[in-house]
Amino acid sequence: MHKTNWQVMAQDFMHGEIDKKWQDWWEKEKIFHVTEDPSKQKFYVLDMFPYPSGAGLHVGHPLGYIATDVVARFKKMQGFNVLHPMGFDAFGLPAEQYAIQTGKHPAETTKENIARYKQQMKKIGLVYDWDREVITSDPKYYKWTQWIFLKMYKSWYNKKTDKAEPIETLVGHLEKHGTEGLDAWTSGWEISELTPEQWQNMTLAEKEEFLMHFRLAFLDEAEVNWCPALGTVLANEEVVWDEEKGLVSERGGFPVERRPLKQWFLRITAYAERLLKGLEEIDWRESIKEMQRHWIGKSEGALINFPIENRSESIKVFTTRPDTIFGVTFMVLAPEHPLALEITTEDRKKEVEEFINRIKNQPEIERLSEKDMKGIFTGAYAIHPFTGEKLPIWLGDYVLMHYGTGAIMAVPGHDKRDWKFAKKYGLPIKKVIDAPGVDVEKEAYEEKEGVLVNSDFLNGLTVPEAIEKAIQEIEKRGLGKRHIQYRMRDFLFSRQRYWGEPIPIVYRNIDGKWIPFPVDESQLPIELPYMEDFKPTGSPEPPLARLKDWVELPDGSRRETNTMPGWAGSNWYYLRYMDPHNDQLPVSPEKERYWGPVDLYVGGAEHATAHLIYARFVNKFLKDIGIVTHEEPFQKLFNQGMIQGQTHFIWVDWDEKKAYSSGKVESLPEEVRKRLLKVRFPIKYVDQHGNVDLSRIEEMKREFVQFKDLEFIPDDDGIFRFAEKAIEKMSKSYLNVLNPDDVIEQYGADAFRVYEMFLGPLDEHKPWDTRGIMGAYRFVRNIWNWYVDKEGKPILTDEQPTEEELKIIHKAIDRVTRDIESLAMNTAISTLMTTFNEIKRLGTHKKSILEPFLKLLSPFAPHIAEEIWHLWGNKDSIFNAPWPQAEEKYLKEDTVEYPVAINGKKRFVLQLPTSWSREQIEEFVLNHEKTKKYTEGKEIKKIIVVPGKIVNIVVK
RNA sequence: GCCCAGGUGGCGGAACAGGCAGACGCGCAGGACUUAAAAUCCUGUGGGCCGAUAGGCCCGUGCGGGUUCGAUUCCCGCCCUGGGCACCA
Incomplete structure (x- = not known):
């Protein structure tokens, strides 16, 4: 085999041996094994739950893991009781898709992939308390996922106490008072009024149906995202917009269509206000908080009823601008609105029906992408509640059924969309807010600056005053009420897939109807039965439904065959780490009180809305039922950036099967040049200088068979240069992924860790530079050579440190400590x-300097630090040694280097005592000969002295 | 369209509270070592100009303005890149 450079270099120290030695030792000694210890302050540092993909880790993945490993080791040395666990999010769509692709069972592929991940993590030197490992597909874990679901099923949200309560308290209320005085969250469903007697007289089925509107886990028929290719429904967060294809699944990019289906939901909307409020007290990046606020989408306004002419029904609308009520000139209903066809006059029925069908059948893609809005007049009129005016009722595709009430009062003068609609269909536009330059015929005036006009009792008021006054008047006259609307919708919780937690529900046939009932908690877990063929059918019938023996129970009841989504397990895993073997509860409240909340949560920003909002919701629910004591689960959230890949392109002439170095291209004949294509070349075979590693070209051809027959033609100097390099997302298909195992084999785990941390700010995207790692490698190796001689003996002296040495090391202690604290x-x-x-400059080998330096280095380069630490005769781990303390007296300097600037431009520097006063400095500088040189013949207007910083002289 | 980040040498980036722009590393160039190459070590390295040297001058943090003794940092307007949301009444 060709002897590569690193093998020569690696002779001075055997990083491979050192890495393995200490990785095994840390594992054996369980240095990160922790238990609750009230005498110590806890620190809970958590990485986002990885899904163990089949491709393994590439060098971009461990960035966050290395950062948390550094923090964990650092905090441990600082004396904290550090909880740093790891586990795997193994259930769900990606795991199942991978299994289908490889033709294996997901239980098997998951197991293999987890083993691979753990192996790779170990090689990077990541150390966890593996005794606390959590795997979502393990029945011992998902027993509690199912338990939480059951608790939600058995709970309702009492708005009076502002928390979830057992369904029994609701039933108790209904028995005593009916719906009188009941204030419950029902996701917009209007509670039909009941007397206690009416409740008592309901059949079991009727009662269950009624209660379903209150349960926090509930069945509902709803328009959902059905993905035929994946054979399942998807949550809104799992569906993305593709420019070409329209609505597609986030996983795989398959088309998604909207369909009404009966599905399980979690009533997250009950927690909207608490989810919003909680954001104020947590230390997260503002942009993520903004995204969550936007996702929750709170708007305050009013619900107003508009009577329909000659009919008993009325149109209910939600508006945030009740101040513009006198500007209403027409009404618009969503085409799906239940009253749409009903109110349409006979003469227009046919036309309207056609319109509704056209909109309904129109693929979602078009409806969303078309800029132009479409509408039709129903022939019916609403009556303005204040003026009694007749308002034409239209249908419009720009009004959405799933937001608010599915109907709006159109105020074209002060709403852009209504204005556009009015212009298109020639509807009147009225001005009700006046401000300088407002002309509602030219464009809608949406600002909230101005004074109300043409508005009866609102005239002369400012917008905020008018909003308040209008709501009061609406409520006074019984026309509607104050209302808060949220954009957030309930959390779709069932999937028609195999690889997930079975939903612990059985259906009993009562009077010909299948009514859902929770399974008894003692029967948990409901284990996922083994299926040889678990592939989705393409119809909404879940794979589990095919297991007749499993579905049909001896007592005639039938099991629920939907499974939970991938989010189910990841919603609460951070709690299980605190108490992973508890068989009585998901987590004991005492342990949660000690460990919670997570002090530092590191992960990518892609979970900004889905996981991070679901987890907060589940945490709040668990708090309501007394399991958890903290309202918010993640105190500090840090979003790491992505490490991008460097893609290398070579010139290839496929016809002649030749690859040309870029220097050759110019001399090629025109017809050959025309045929040349830029082709991606695997980064693994790029050499230290950023050229094709010709020495390993045969090896490359074996690994990447598409290049098998290519002849590589280098430049005249024997070097093969690339056509182009580009920064792209790291992806297997771009051939720009590097496996950490390979990098670590070449440079060692410590250099790999140091390099990843050195690359740039943790929260930013930055490209991996194959050559850059040499710097980290040299750094680590030079330290080794400074600490250890050729015979492997430590070089260490007991001499007293000098003042200068102490200043250097204490400044480093101060700086490094603060930097790790802030993840810099x-x-x-x-x-x-x-x-x-x-x-090195000072040539010092004094223990008093090298020891604290080694400790500062140790979280980043733990392997050589531990090795050197033990070479010094220590028996315990360096990570059980205390972190050095910076002493204030060494951080101060006796003299400061003052830059002296003339008119803001630095001209020279003066070394002056720190103790000098402003006046002393001023006098000294003004009399200095160098100053005179610059000020000669000029008038000194002013001198600014900033102690410790700068001197600036203003001359003219 | 709206919201949020960000734009600094050839490259990744540094500059903590408005005070020396370019730390540290990569790359590159020159030199030492070597038969040679690699590795290693030393020196230089934002651009332009003057100067034999020592040294000095000018321009420079996306663009245009402003505040200030002084702006990468604060304010106003614009351009570009990345991310998010997108008929949300």
Whole structure:
């Protein structure tokens, strides 16, 4: 085999041996094994739950894991009781899709992939308390996922107490008072009024149907995203918009259509207000909080009833601008609105029906992408509740059935969409808010600045005043009420797939109807039965339905065959880590009180809305039922950036099967050049100088068979140069992924970790540079060579440190400590580098300097740190040694280097004592000969002295 | 369209509270070592200009303005890149 450079370089220290030695030792010694210890302050650092994909980890993935590993080791040395667990999100769509692709059972592929992940994590030097490992597809875990679902099923949200309560308290209320005085969250369903007697007289089926509107886990028929290719419904968050294809699944990009289906939901909307409020007290990136606020989408306004002419029904609308009520000139209903066809006059029925069908059958793609709005007049009129005016009722595709009431009062003068609609169909436009330059015939005036006009009792008021006054008047006259509307919808919780937690519900046939009932908690877990063929059918019938023996129970009842979505397990895993083996509860409240909340949660920003909002919701629910004591689960959230890949392109002439170095291209004949294509080349076979590694070209051809027959023609100097390099997302198909195992084999785990941390700010996207890692490698190796001689003996002296040495090391302690605290790993590393350069410059091997430096280095390069630590004769781990403390007295300097600027431009520097006063400095500088040189013949207007910073002289 | 980040050498990036722009690393160039290459070590490295040297000058943090003794940092307007939302009444 060709002897590559690293093998020569690696002779000075055997990183491979050192890495493995300490990885095994940490595992054996369980250095991160923790138990609750009230005498110590806890620190809970958590990584986002990985889904163990079949491709394994690439070098971009572990960025966050390395950061948390650094923090965990650092906090441990600082004396905290550090909980740093790891586990796997193994249920769900991706795992199942992978299994289908490989033709294996997901139970098997999941197991393999987890083993691979753990192996890779170990090689990076990541250390966890594996005794707390959580795997969502493990029945011991999903027993509690199912338990939480049952608790939700058995709960309702009491708005009076502002928390979830057992369904029994609701039933008790109904028995005593009927619906009188009941204030419950029902996701917009209007509670039909009942007397206690009426409730008592209901059949079991009727009662169950009634209660279903209150349960926090409930069945509902709803328009859902059906994905035929995946054979399941998807949550809104799992569906994305594709420019070409329209609505597609996030996984795989398959088309998605809307269909009404009976599905399980979790009533997350009951928690909208608490989810919103909780954001104020947590330390998250503002943009993520904004996304969640937007997702919850709270709007305040009023519900107003508009009577329909000659009919008993009325149209209920929601508006945030009740101040513009006198500007209403027509009404618009969503085409799906239940009254749409009903109110249509006979003469227009046919036309309207056609319109409704056209909109309904129109693929979602078109309806959303078309800029133009479509509408039709129903022939019916509503009556303005204040003026009694007749308002034409239209149908319009720009009004959405699923937001508000599915109907609007159109105020074309002060709403852009209504204005556009009015212009298109020639409907009147009225001005009710006046401000300088407002002309509602030219465009809608949506600002809230101005004064109300043409508005009866609102005239002369400002917009905020008018909003308030209008709502009061509406309520006074019984025309409607104040209302808060949320955009957020309930959480779709069933999937027609095999690989997920079975929903612990059975259906009993009562009077010919299948009524859902919860299974008894003692029967949990409902284990997922083994299926040889688990593929989805393409119809909404879940695979589990095919298992007749499993579905049909001896007592004639039938099991629920839908399974839970991938989110189910990841909603609460962070709690299970606190108490992973508890067989009485998902987590004991005492342990949660000690460990919770998560002090630092690191992960990608892609979970901003889905997982991070579901988990907060489940946490709040568990708090309501007394399991959890903290309202918010994740105190500090840090979103790491992505490591991008560097894609390398070569010039290829496929006809002649030749690949040309870029220097060759110019000399090629025109017809050959025309045929050349830029083709992606695997980064793994790029050499240290950023050229094709010709020495390993045969190896490359074996691995990437598409290049098998290519002849590689280098430049005249024997170097094969690339046509182009580009920064792209790391992806297997771009051939720009690097496996951490390969990188670690070449440079060692420590250099890999140091490099990832050094690359740039943790929260930013930055490209991986194959050559850049050499810097990290040299750094680690040079430290080794400074600490250890050729015979492997430590080089260490007991001499007293000098003042200068102490200043250098204490400044480093101060800086590195603060940097790790704020996750500024890149500057922590650069401080370590500059400090080490100073150590070399001073030629010091004093223990008093090298020991604290080794500790500062240890979270980043734990393997050589541990090795050197033990070479010094220590028996315990360096991570059980205390973190060094910076002493204030060494952080101060006696003199400061003052830049002296003339008119803001630096001209020279002066070394002046720190203790000098402003006046002393001023006098000294003004009398200095260098100053005179610059001020000669000019008038000194002013001198600014900023102690410790700068001197600036203003001359004219 | 709206909201949120961000734009600094050839590259990744640094500059903590408005005070020396370019730390640290990569790359590149020159030199040492070597038969040679790699590795290693040393030196230089934002651009332009003057100067034999020492040294000095000018321009520079996306663009245009402003505040200030002083702006990468604050304010106003614009351009570009990335992310999110997208008929939400």
